[in-house]
Amino acid sequence: MTKLILIAVAVFVLLWLLRRALAPRKGDAPPPGEAKGDLVSCAHCGVNLPKAEARSAGGRHYCSEEHWRAGPRDG
Numbered sequence: 001m002t003k004l005i006l007i008a009v010a011v012f013v014l015l016w017l018l019r020r021a022l023a024p025r026k027g028d029a030p031p032p033g034e035a036k037g038d039l040v041s042c043a044h045c046g047v048n049l050p051k052a053e054a055r056s057a058g059g060r061h062y063c064s065e066e067h068w069r070a071g072p073r074d075g
């Protein structure tokens, strides 16, 4: 009898894991609209990065706090 219960639990867990694996994950990836659009380039080194990850100041964008502090290369 215990064996039957163990098998039932195992099947339940397997099905649950399968459903979890097949279901689209939410929270892992950013929304599609945001992920692809809105690339900006760092005013200091010119590297492209998503606007959401960039530091912005005075209408310019920077890839890191270091470059944000350094300011634009041409100014």
Ligand SMILES: [Zn+2]
Pocket (backbone or CB within 6 Å): 042, 043, 044, 045, 046, 047, 062, 063, 064, 067
């Ligand atoms: Zn930079």
